[in-house]
Amino acid sequence: MAYKYEGVATDLKHRMTWKEWSVGEQLPGVHELAAHYDVSPSVVKDAQEVLRMEGLIETRRGSGSFVVAIPEAGDMTLGMHRQLEAIRDDLAAAREAVVRAERRLSALTDLA
Template identity: 50%
Template structure:
Protein backbone atom coordinates (compact mmCIF):
# COMPACT_ATOMS: atom_id res chain seq x y z
CA UNK A 1 0.00 0.00 0.00
CA UNK A 2 1.41 3.36 -1.02
CA UNK A 3 2.22 5.81 1.75
CA UNK A 4 0.66 9.25 1.98
CA UNK A 5 3.71 11.03 0.61
CA UNK A 6 3.71 8.70 -2.41
CA UNK A 7 0.08 9.61 -3.12
CA UNK A 8 1.02 13.31 -3.00
CA UNK A 9 4.02 12.73 -5.26
CA UNK A 10 1.84 10.75 -7.72
CA UNK A 11 -0.70 13.58 -7.97
CA UNK A 12 1.92 16.31 -8.40
CA UNK A 13 3.70 14.17 -11.00
CA UNK A 14 0.41 13.83 -12.89
CA UNK A 15 -0.09 17.61 -12.85
CA UNK A 16 3.45 18.14 -14.16
CA UNK A 17 3.38 15.49 -16.91
CA UNK A 18 -0.04 16.59 -18.18
CA UNK A 19 1.03 20.22 -18.37
CA UNK A 20 -1.32 21.44 -15.66
CA UNK A 21 1.82 22.75 -14.00
CA UNK A 22 4.17 24.49 -16.44
CA UNK A 23 7.97 24.42 -16.65
CA UNK A 24 9.41 27.23 -14.55
CA UNK A 25 6.21 27.63 -12.52
CA UNK A 26 6.63 28.08 -8.79
CA UNK A 27 4.69 25.63 -6.64
CA UNK A 28 2.58 26.99 -3.78
CA UNK A 29 4.31 27.29 -0.42
CA UNK A 30 4.93 23.99 1.34
CA UNK A 31 2.48 24.76 4.14
CA UNK A 32 -0.21 25.59 1.57
CA UNK A 33 0.43 22.37 -0.34
CA UNK A 34 0.41 20.35 2.89
CA UNK A 35 -2.94 21.87 3.81
CA UNK A 36 -4.32 21.20 0.33
CA UNK A 37 -3.36 17.51 0.49
CA UNK A 38 -4.27 17.24 4.19
CA UNK A 39 -0.81 15.95 5.19
CA UNK A 40 1.88 17.17 7.54
CA UNK A 41 4.67 19.41 6.28
CA UNK A 42 7.31 16.63 6.71
CA UNK A 43 5.12 14.29 4.61
CA UNK A 44 4.76 16.95 1.92
CA UNK A 45 8.53 17.49 1.89
CA UNK A 46 9.09 13.75 1.42
CA UNK A 47 6.82 13.90 -1.64
CA UNK A 48 8.74 16.88 -3.04
CA UNK A 49 12.04 15.08 -2.49
CA UNK A 50 10.77 12.18 -4.61
CA UNK A 51 9.99 14.61 -7.45
CA UNK A 52 13.33 16.37 -6.99
CA UNK A 53 15.15 13.04 -7.30
CA UNK A 54 13.23 12.40 -10.55
CA UNK A 55 14.28 15.79 -11.92
CA UNK A 56 10.72 17.13 -12.09
CA UNK A 57 11.01 19.69 -9.30
CA UNK A 58 13.89 21.97 -8.35
CA UNK A 59 14.23 23.52 -4.89
CA UNK A 60 15.73 27.00 -4.99
CA UNK A 61 16.80 27.91 -1.49
CA UNK A 62 15.09 31.05 -0.34
CA UNK A 63 12.72 31.07 -3.34
CA UNK A 64 10.70 27.85 -3.19
CA UNK A 65 10.04 24.82 -5.39
CA UNK A 66 9.84 25.15 -9.18
CA UNK A 67 8.85 22.84 -12.02
CA UNK A 68 11.99 21.87 -13.90
CA UNK A 69 12.28 21.13 -17.61
CA UNK A 70 12.46 17.30 -17.94
CA UNK A 71 15.08 15.49 -19.94
CA UNK A 72 17.94 17.95 -19.34
CA UNK A 73 20.99 15.71 -19.38
CA UNK A 74 24.72 16.32 -19.38
CA UNK A 75 27.25 13.80 -20.71
CA UNK A 76 30.53 13.22 -18.90
CA UNK A 77 33.06 11.51 -21.21
CA UNK A 78 36.34 9.93 -20.16
CA UNK A 79 38.23 11.84 -22.86
CA UNK A 80 38.65 15.34 -21.43
CA UNK A 81 38.71 17.00 -24.85
CA UNK A 82 35.57 15.17 -25.92
CA UNK A 83 33.61 15.80 -22.74
CA UNK A 84 30.47 17.46 -23.93
CA UNK A 85 26.97 18.45 -23.05
CA UNK A 86 24.07 16.97 -24.92
CA UNK A 87 22.10 19.59 -26.86
CA UNK A 88 19.03 20.68 -24.93
CA UNK A 89 16.29 22.99 -26.07
CA UNK A 90 15.79 26.10 -23.99
CA UNK A 91 18.18 28.41 -22.20
CA UNK A 92 21.86 28.26 -23.15
CA UNK A 93 24.37 26.61 -20.84
CA UNK A 94 26.83 28.94 -19.10
CA UNK A 95 29.84 28.25 -16.90
CA UNK A 96 30.97 30.40 -13.98
CA UNK A 97 34.34 30.28 -12.22
CA UNK A 98 35.49 31.16 -8.72
CA UNK A 99 39.13 30.95 -7.62
CA UNK A 100 40.65 30.75 -4.16
CA UNK A 101 43.86 29.92 -2.30
CA UNK A 102 43.21 27.01 0.08
CA UNK A 103 45.19 24.61 2.23
CA UNK A 104 45.12 20.87 1.61
CA UNK A 105 42.80 19.08 4.03
CA UNK A 106 43.03 15.35 4.73
CA UNK A 107 41.16 14.36 1.55
CA UNK A 108 43.11 16.68 -0.76
CA UNK A 109 46.39 15.79 0.94
CA UNK A 110 45.83 12.13 0.08
CA UNK A 111 44.52 12.88 -3.40
CA UNK A 112 47.38 15.19 -4.39
CA UNK A 113 50.11 13.39 -2.41
CA UNK A 114 51.08 16.58 -0.56
CA UNK A 115 51.39 17.45 3.12
CA UNK A 116 48.25 18.58 4.93
CA UNK A 117 48.16 22.36 4.97
CA UNK A 118 50.07 22.71 1.68
CA UNK A 119 48.92 25.73 -0.39
CA UNK A 120 46.70 24.92 -3.36
CA UNK A 121 44.98 26.92 -6.07
CA UNK A 122 41.28 26.03 -6.19
CA UNK A 123 39.17 26.59 -9.31
CA UNK A 124 35.43 26.03 -8.87
CA UNK A 125 33.45 25.69 -12.10
CA UNK A 126 29.64 25.66 -11.94
CA UNK A 127 27.57 25.17 -15.08
CA UNK A 128 24.00 26.46 -15.36
CA UNK A 129 21.19 26.22 -17.83
CA UNK A 130 19.20 29.34 -17.21
CA UNK A 131 18.96 29.52 -13.41
CA UNK A 132 19.32 25.75 -12.96
CA UNK A 133 22.78 24.47 -11.84
CA UNK A 134 23.89 21.40 -13.78
CA UNK A 135 27.36 20.46 -12.53
CA UNK A 136 30.06 21.36 -10.03
CA UNK A 137 33.79 20.85 -10.62
CA UNK A 138 36.52 21.84 -8.17
CA UNK A 139 40.04 21.63 -9.61
CA UNK A 140 43.17 21.83 -7.44
CA UNK A 141 46.78 22.54 -8.38
CA UNK A 142 49.54 22.51 -5.72
CA UNK A 143 51.71 25.62 -5.59
CA UNK A 144 54.69 23.26 -5.57
CA UNK A 145 53.70 22.20 -9.11
CA UNK A 146 52.97 25.63 -10.59
CA UNK A 147 51.51 28.99 -9.65
CA UNK A 148 48.90 29.60 -12.29
CA UNK A 149 46.82 32.62 -13.15
CA UNK A 150 43.07 32.69 -13.72
CA UNK A 151 42.02 30.48 -16.63
CA UNK A 152 39.62 31.60 -19.31
CA UNK A 153 36.09 30.35 -18.84
CA UNK A 154 34.99 28.32 -21.86
CA UNK A 155 32.10 26.00 -22.63
CA UNK A 156 33.64 23.08 -20.72
CA UNK A 157 32.38 22.70 -17.13
CA UNK A 158 35.13 20.20 -16.26
CA UNK A 159 38.04 22.60 -15.74
CA UNK A 160 39.80 21.85 -19.04
CA UNK A 161 41.12 25.42 -19.10
CA UNK A 162 43.22 24.65 -16.01
CA UNK A 163 44.90 21.87 -17.99
CA UNK A 164 45.70 24.45 -20.67
CA UNK A 165 47.32 26.71 -18.06
CA UNK A 166 49.42 23.80 -16.82
CA UNK A 167 50.59 23.11 -20.36
CA UNK A 168 51.49 26.78 -20.79
CA UNK A 169 53.55 26.58 -17.59
CA UNK A 170 55.52 23.66 -18.98
CA UNK A 171 53.72 20.98 -16.96
CA UNK A 172 52.85 18.04 -19.19
CA UNK A 173 50.11 15.66 -18.11
CA UNK A 174 50.88 12.09 -19.20
CA UNK A 175 48.15 10.13 -17.39
CA UNK A 176 44.73 10.76 -15.86
CA UNK A 177 42.86 8.46 -13.50
CA UNK A 178 39.15 8.85 -12.76
CA UNK A 179 37.18 7.13 -10.02
CA UNK A 180 33.40 7.33 -10.40
CA UNK A 181 31.00 6.62 -7.54
CA UNK A 182 27.33 7.20 -6.77
CA UNK A 183 26.44 8.77 -3.43
CA UNK A 184 24.24 11.34 -1.76
CA UNK A 185 25.43 14.96 -1.86
CA UNK A 186 26.73 16.88 1.10
CA UNK A 187 24.53 19.70 2.39
CA UNK A 188 26.77 22.25 0.63
CA UNK A 189 26.69 20.35 -2.67
CA UNK A 190 22.90 20.01 -2.48
CA UNK A 191 22.56 23.74 -1.80
CA UNK A 192 24.88 24.64 -4.70
CA UNK A 193 23.13 22.33 -7.18
CA UNK A 194 19.56 23.06 -6.00
CA UNK A 195 18.86 19.41 -5.21
CA UNK A 196 17.76 17.41 -2.19
CA UNK A 197 20.33 15.81 0.10
CA UNK A 198 18.54 12.54 -0.73
CA UNK A 199 18.94 12.93 -4.50
CA UNK A 200 21.85 10.71 -5.68
CA UNK A 201 24.78 12.32 -7.47
CA UNK A 202 27.56 11.00 -9.68
CA UNK A 203 30.88 11.87 -8.01
CA UNK A 204 34.08 11.83 -10.07
CA UNK A 205 37.50 11.92 -8.40
CA UNK A 206 40.13 12.76 -11.02
CA UNK A 207 43.92 12.87 -10.66
CA UNK A 208 46.46 13.77 -13.35
CA UNK A 209 50.17 12.94 -13.23
CA UNK A 210 53.28 13.87 -15.20
CA UNK A 211 56.01 11.59 -16.56
CA UNK A 212 57.54 11.21 -13.08
CA UNK A 213 54.16 10.10 -11.64
CA UNK A 214 53.87 13.35 -9.68
CA UNK A 215 50.26 14.42 -9.17
CA UNK A 216 49.96 17.81 -10.86
CA UNK A 217 46.21 18.29 -10.75
CA UNK A 218 43.20 16.84 -8.97
CA UNK A 219 39.51 17.47 -9.47
CA UNK A 220 36.33 16.68 -7.56
CA UNK A 221 33.24 16.68 -9.79
CA UNK A 222 29.64 16.38 -8.61
CA UNK A 223 26.87 15.75 -11.16
CA UNK A 224 23.16 15.38 -10.27
CA UNK A 225 22.14 11.79 -10.97
CA UNK A 226 18.81 12.71 -12.58
CA UNK A 227 20.46 14.77 -15.34
CA UNK A 228 23.77 13.02 -15.96
CA UNK A 229 25.14 10.15 -18.01
CA UNK A 230 28.74 8.89 -18.10
CA UNK A 231 30.31 7.86 -21.41
CA UNK A 232 33.49 5.76 -21.41
CA UNK A 233 35.30 5.11 -24.68
CA UNK A 234 38.35 2.84 -25.09
CA UNK A 235 40.29 3.06 -28.32
CA UNK A 236 41.78 -0.07 -29.85
CA UNK A 237 45.56 -0.60 -29.92
CA UNK A 238 45.53 0.16 -33.67
CA UNK A 239 43.77 3.49 -33.10
CA UNK A 240 46.20 4.42 -30.35
CA UNK A 241 49.19 3.64 -32.55
CA UNK A 242 47.68 5.69 -35.38
CA UNK A 243 47.05 8.60 -33.04
CA UNK A 244 50.61 8.41 -31.71
CA UNK A 245 52.00 8.36 -35.25
Protein backbone atom coordinates in the same frame (compact mmCIF):
# COMPACT_ATOMS: atom_id res chain seq x y z
CA MET B 1 2.09 -0.41 2.30
CA ALA B 2 1.96 2.90 0.46
CA TYR B 3 3.17 6.00 2.21
CA LYS B 4 1.30 9.30 2.12
CA TYR B 5 4.20 11.10 0.47
CA GLU B 6 4.07 8.64 -2.43
CA GLY B 7 0.44 9.49 -3.11
CA VAL B 8 1.20 13.21 -2.94
CA ALA B 9 4.19 12.81 -5.27
CA THR B 10 2.10 10.81 -7.73
CA ASP B 11 -0.65 13.42 -7.74
CA LEU B 12 1.80 16.30 -8.15
CA LYS B 13 3.40 14.45 -11.04
CA HIS B 14 0.00 13.93 -12.67
CA ARG B 15 -0.80 17.60 -12.23
CA MET B 16 2.52 18.45 -13.89
CA THR B 17 1.82 16.00 -16.72
CA TRP B 18 -1.51 17.71 -17.38
CA LYS B 19 0.32 21.04 -17.54
CA GLU B 20 -1.10 22.62 -14.40
CA TRP B 21 2.40 24.08 -14.07
CA SER B 22 4.88 24.82 -16.85
CA VAL B 23 8.66 24.47 -16.82
CA GLY B 24 10.06 27.32 -14.77
CA GLU B 25 6.84 27.85 -12.86
CA GLN B 26 6.82 27.77 -9.07
CA LEU B 27 4.82 25.12 -7.24
CA PRO B 28 2.54 26.19 -4.40
CA GLY B 29 4.29 26.42 -1.03
CA VAL B 30 4.73 23.47 1.30
CA HIS B 31 2.04 24.65 3.72
CA GLU B 32 -0.44 25.32 0.92
CA LEU B 33 0.15 21.85 -0.54
CA ALA B 34 -0.08 20.29 2.94
CA ALA B 35 -3.48 21.92 3.43
CA HIS B 36 -4.61 20.85 -0.06
CA TYR B 37 -3.66 17.19 0.55
CA ASP B 38 -4.59 17.25 4.25
CA VAL B 39 -1.13 16.04 5.27
CA SER B 40 1.73 17.44 7.32
CA PRO B 41 4.35 19.69 5.72
CA SER B 42 6.93 16.92 6.20
CA VAL B 43 4.86 14.64 3.94
CA VAL B 44 4.91 17.33 1.23
CA LYS B 45 8.66 17.77 1.65
CA ASP B 46 9.15 14.01 1.24
CA ALA B 47 6.97 14.07 -1.89
CA GLN B 48 9.01 16.95 -3.28
CA GLU B 49 12.19 14.98 -2.61
CA VAL B 50 10.82 12.19 -4.83
CA LEU B 51 10.16 14.72 -7.60
CA ARG B 52 13.66 16.19 -7.13
CA MET B 53 15.21 12.71 -7.41
CA GLU B 54 13.26 12.19 -10.63
CA GLY B 55 14.64 15.46 -11.99
CA LEU B 56 11.22 17.11 -12.23
CA ILE B 57 11.66 19.97 -9.75
CA GLU B 58 14.38 21.96 -8.07
CA THR B 59 14.10 23.72 -4.75
CA ARG B 60 15.75 27.05 -4.21
CA ARG B 61 16.36 27.93 -0.58
CA GLY B 62 14.10 30.80 0.40
CA SER B 63 12.29 30.79 -2.95
CA GLY B 64 10.43 27.48 -3.15
CA SER B 65 10.22 24.63 -5.64
CA PHE B 66 10.15 25.08 -9.40
CA VAL B 67 9.27 22.77 -12.29
CA VAL B 68 12.34 21.90 -14.36
CA ALA B 69 10.85 19.09 -16.49
CA ILE B 70 7.41 17.81 -17.40
CA PRO B 71 7.02 14.03 -16.98
CA GLU B 72 5.80 11.88 -19.83
CA ALA B 73 2.26 10.64 -19.35
CA GLY B 74 3.40 6.99 -19.17
CA ASP B 75 6.20 7.47 -16.64
CA MET B 76 5.91 5.53 -13.40
CA THR B 77 6.87 7.26 -10.20
CA LEU B 78 8.93 5.82 -7.39
CA GLY B 79 5.70 5.61 -5.42
CA MET B 80 4.05 3.51 -8.11
CA HIS B 81 7.04 1.15 -8.17
CA ARG B 82 6.86 0.78 -4.38
CA GLN B 83 3.13 0.11 -4.54
CA LEU B 84 3.71 -2.62 -7.11
CA GLU B 85 6.44 -4.13 -4.92
CA ALA B 86 4.10 -4.08 -1.93
CA ILE B 87 1.38 -5.82 -3.95
CA ARG B 88 3.90 -8.46 -5.08
CA ASP B 89 4.95 -9.00 -1.46
CA ASP B 90 1.32 -9.30 -0.36
CA LEU B 91 0.64 -11.85 -3.10
CA ALA B 92 3.68 -13.90 -2.13
CA ALA B 93 2.59 -13.88 1.51
CA ALA B 94 -0.93 -14.92 0.51
CA ARG B 95 0.43 -17.79 -1.60
CA GLU B 96 2.53 -18.99 1.34
CA ALA B 97 -0.51 -18.84 3.62
CA VAL B 98 -2.54 -20.90 1.15
CA VAL B 99 0.22 -23.52 0.92
CA ARG B 100 0.42 -23.75 4.74
CA ALA B 101 -3.37 -24.04 5.00
CA GLU B 102 -3.42 -26.78 2.35
CA ARG B 103 -0.73 -28.70 4.25
CA ARG B 104 -2.68 -28.43 7.52
CA LEU B 105 -5.87 -29.51 5.79
CA SER B 106 -4.07 -32.44 4.21
CA ALA B 107 -2.65 -33.45 7.59
CA LEU B 108 -6.09 -33.27 9.17
CA THR B 109 -7.71 -35.35 6.44
CA ASP B 110 -4.93 -37.94 6.78
CA LEU B 111 -5.84 -38.27 10.50
CA ALA B 112 -9.47 -38.91 9.75
